[in-house]
Amino acid sequence: MAPSYSWHPGAFRLASRWAVPTSLFPDEILSSWLLRAALANGCDPLAFMGAIWPMQRVWTMDLDRHPKAELIDKLSDLSGATAASLKHATLHPIAQLVLSTAPPSKQSWPWILSVGSRNRRRIGRAQYCPRCLATDESPFFRLQWRFAWHSVCTRHDCQLLEACPHCSSALEPHRILVTGNGLDYCMECDRSLSREVPSQTPLPDAQRLQLATDEVLRAKQTVYLDKEISVASWFAVVKFYIDLVRRALRAQTISLEAFAPELTVTFRNDLGFVPLEKLALRQRAHLLDCAGRFMLLPFEQLVSEFSAAGLSRQAAFPSGMPDVPPLRTLAEALPDQGIRRPVTQRNPLRASHFRPRSQREVERMMRVLRRRTSADTDS
Template identity: 35%
Template sequence: MSAWSIRVPLLPDESISSWLTRSAIAQGCDPLVLTGALWPKWRIWTTDPDRGIEPGRLRALARASGIPESEFLSASLRPVIEAAAGRPLVVRSSWPWLLALGSRNLKRQGGIQYCQACLAEDRTPYFRAQWRLTWHVCCSKHGLWLSDRCPFCGAPVEPHRLEAHDGSLATCATCKATLGRSCADMAQPVAAALQQAADSAVKVKHASYGDRLLPASDWFKLIRHFVVLIRRASAHPSSGLGRAMRLLSVDLNAVGAVSPGLPVELLSVAERALLMQGAWQVLNAGEHQLMQVARDTGLSTTAISGCDSAVPSTQGPLPSLAQSGRRQAKATRMAITKPRPKRSVQIAWAYLQRRFRSTLR
């Protein structure tokens, strides 16, 4: 394919999907037309372009756009997610800490996050790569809660479904309203604090937990472990674990409204914000206070760390508790017989509701 007549530069922290959509509109065509001409045998919009583009297709994109391959590699979210996950990522699987789109042909079950103030003040509206990260729930510049749906029609934000005549990425592909017209609420400082700490952990490759310095991947495992504890406590608020989380200032009443069973990568902005704020409260309490609260409330090792929690291999009491919890949880699983537990039914129902919502559009 020959070089495009209009060259569109990548903007600071712009996601690849945002740039592809902007490039198509600048050329006077729909995103589907542009990518179809560039890759005739590949339907890129049924995948997630922000994960990165494989080398052969990337070379074709670099030739057509006039942008070096290295810039697209830097715009990919793979390095960020690998730093958080601490392991190589499998292409054909979900990635931890990356918001899942739930692609079904061209439609998405999950919308792209955005800051209404950013889109309103951008000379050229575009979507930031950081808005795709699970721990991002508020705008680091304006301090507003992020949105992932149109405030006017409630549809997921799907920029790739825009048409050439829409002219701007700050447009809802469903109802054509301007996304930057409404005003979001100010975010809680706790949510911004965890977000800033997570961004720093990815950048410098380590983060603090109490007086210890952990590799970034272990720190993120710890955050996910605390999210598991909080969700477990919200399901049984009168249990010892529930009492422990309340002693650590976690709002279990609010967390109880979070969709049961769905991983954090599939949750809404508001739901993730509640879990991230709770995780930050537990993290700030420190390991020794967590263990003291556990002892004061008579928690068992299974309650404080179960088989679904990925506790990092740090020095201290958490690893031994995690191992004990895994052994007990494994024995419990072997003993389960019909009927299915209530929670497993709730999880299946949450997935079914998510899929059902996408079929209604």
């Protein structure tokens, strides 16, 4: 049976010029494969890449964004993997699909988590699943752990991590030495990143939004509020809801207490203007969870809740009418700022908390409650 994959199938049975051929695993990110290839061939990654590509110190840059075509060709020639399979192990094809244009070469990329390189040190937000690493035959890092809309491992139904659970250092697998313990160990404190690491329950709507977004990328289009939209428009809609929540929290003009009680606790007063891709995983996951909740509402309920909350067209869309069709329809359905509607005692977002729920929703809530109860009992 062919190995399952979500983003690329990998490359196997390679006619390699390396002493020890190293397969590219399905969904493995390019840098992870190079690290494993270096170790398999008895080299420190620094020396390994120094021999292949002496012109540049590749480990000081984000190799997974857009490695030079000459480097890909050279790696293809040495490893036996096709250049196409290696390119698909980089973030570039996904970033291009998300933006519907070539991503910029210098600036950080929207929706892609930065590793924050400073020489060979990292201060960024790359993520990992401890249970994936624990169950891998040869631990490796996945492409999707760099996606900003990912906060969950759907395979293990657990929250991802973005730092060593013992010393909180950023992930720096490229600093591994051939004498080191392995890619599933922290390069700072040398303790396991995967074993005896408690897993956290994912936020349900963040998980649903993640799955829906992955599906949009695979289909390369989708339907939102009865309108066919492109991948780039889908991301514009997600960003709209995230920005709306952040603006609401800053201005405190709308009570999100019932709709997103965790947000006020998570952000307190330090919401600031930090880009989503640079927020801590916990904050990003809560924003995605809240955006997911908005995106699951049918159009009529969305309009009704926005309107009743006193959210005018201008307040929801301060930059003017959006050019994404479903958002434009939403904007047109919201009251014009000139028409003052009294904000009633009824807080609609709070009221939504008590609306009749479907059987599916109740069952989901019960599952979450049971998991939380058993987690409390276990701890």
